[in-house]
Amino acid sequence: MKILKYLPLLLVMLLAFSTASMATVNSANEIEKDSNDALKTFYSDVNGGKKYLERAKAYLVFPDIKEAGFFVGGKYGEGVLRVGNTSKAYFSITSASVGFQMGVQKYSMVIAFTSDAALNKFLLDDDEWETDIDGKIAIAEWNSKEEFDDADFDDDMVGFVFDSTGMMGNFSFEGTKFKRIRPD
Numbered sequence: 052m053k054i055l056k057y058l059p060l061l062l063v064m065l066l067a068f069s070t071a072s073m074a075t076v077n078s079a080n081e082i083e084k085d086s087n088d089a090l091k092t093f094y095s096d097v098n099g100g101k102k103y104l105e106r107a108k109a110y111l112v113f114p115d116i117k118e119a120g121f122f123v124g125g126k127y128g129e130g131v132l133r134v135g136n137t138s139k140a141y142f143s144i145t146s147a148s149v150g151f152q153m154g155v156q157k158y159s160m161v162i163a164f165t166s167d168a169a170l171n172k173f174l175l176d177d178d179e180w181e182t183d184i185d186g187k188i189a190i191a192e193w194n195s196k197e198e199f200d201d202a203d204f205d206d207d208m209v210g211f212v213f214d215s216t217g218m219m220g221n222f223s224f225e226g227t228k229f230k231r232i233r234p235d
Contacts, residue, residue, distance in 0.1 A: 108165065112131055154217065
């Protein structure tokens with residue numbers, strides 16, 4: 052029975068250790084190079100993706116998000132915020148989750164800001180922004196024959212997940228935080 056008393060503490064320590072071990076701040080040059088490579092993959096995988104990002108107010112590119120979990124999970128990645136083709140700031144994405152989940156995966160993500168209001172809210176929240184459980188980012192779904200030339204989303208932020216490897220299954224509660232970083 053004493054073991055059950057300390058199980059929640061053990062799980063929190065495990066989560067903190069696993070998330071901290073994934074968090075290594077890269078240099079700005081590494082983030083830029085990896086983001087450019089991820090965008091090349093995005094443009095080749097998503098027909099009309101380049102035109103869509105050109106019409107967006109700004110976009111975040113996370114070239115390498117790593118996620119792992121076994122009942123307790125976490126993810127971490129670093130990326131760049133671009134307005135047009137100009138890099139404006141660097142951010143990390145960190146997430147913690149608890150629930151039925153198991154696996155490891157790595158993927159890239161682009162989050163497009165389609166309104167000035169969404170971009171300003173993201174930038175003005177004191178260098179940190181958290182998503183709610185109900186989700187504020189619409190994840191776009193497409194197939195290889197569709198194009199985004201005519202896409203019209205009602206959401207202020209649209210996320211694209213691509214270049215995924217590994218497998219992760221989950222049914223969990225998750226909180227995600229975006230935090231401004233200052234790489235070397």
